[in-house]
Amino acid sequence: MRTGDFDPQENDDLVDVDLYASTEPQVTIPxxxxxxxxxxxxxxxxxxxxxxxxxxxxxxxxxxxxxxxxxxxxxxxxxxxVRPMTLAQEFALDRAMAARQTCPECRRRFYGCLKTSLGICLECHDGTPVHRSSYINAPADPKAA
Incomplete structure (x- = not known):
């Protein structure tokens, strides 16, 4: 073997280093x-x-x-x-909830969210009658104008 070649038996100063190991001490919590x-x-x-x-x-x-x-x-x-909600945040939250609660066909906004599997209210889906107390506002009547 030539001088300067690597011989693992001669070099005892090499250390195996894990580059991805955390440098912070491991802290255990109860x-x-x-x-x-x-x-x-x-x-x-x-x-x-x-x-x-x-x-x-x-x-x-x-x-x-x-x-x-x-x-x-x-x-x-x-x-x-908790930091209080700003008016803009409250408005954005109300718009998002309105999108989840409003039937796209009859335009009624319900108190609860509509089923995502249907995408519309039960009355529009299969004709099941919806009680008046289950939605917030009645649909706008285009003939009333």
């Missing part, structure tokens, strides 16, 4: 059984029900659930109030 989480911790949905947001919060623990994923727990004391 996992609690269902309904066993300590006071002061809440899930995202529980925080939202209290009018609080998880923005800027870090996960402090997990709670076991029936499903494949565990629920993440956040500190209630560090949670911030």
């Amino acid at each position: 996992v609690y059984k269902r309904n066993q989480a300590p006071e002061g911790l809440a899930t995202r949905r529980q925080l939202r029900a209290m009018g609080l947001s998880i923005r800027g919060l870090e996960v402090v623990a997990e709670v076991e659930t029936r499903g494949p994923k565990n629920g993440l727990l956040y500190e209630i004391a560090k949670a911030k109030p």
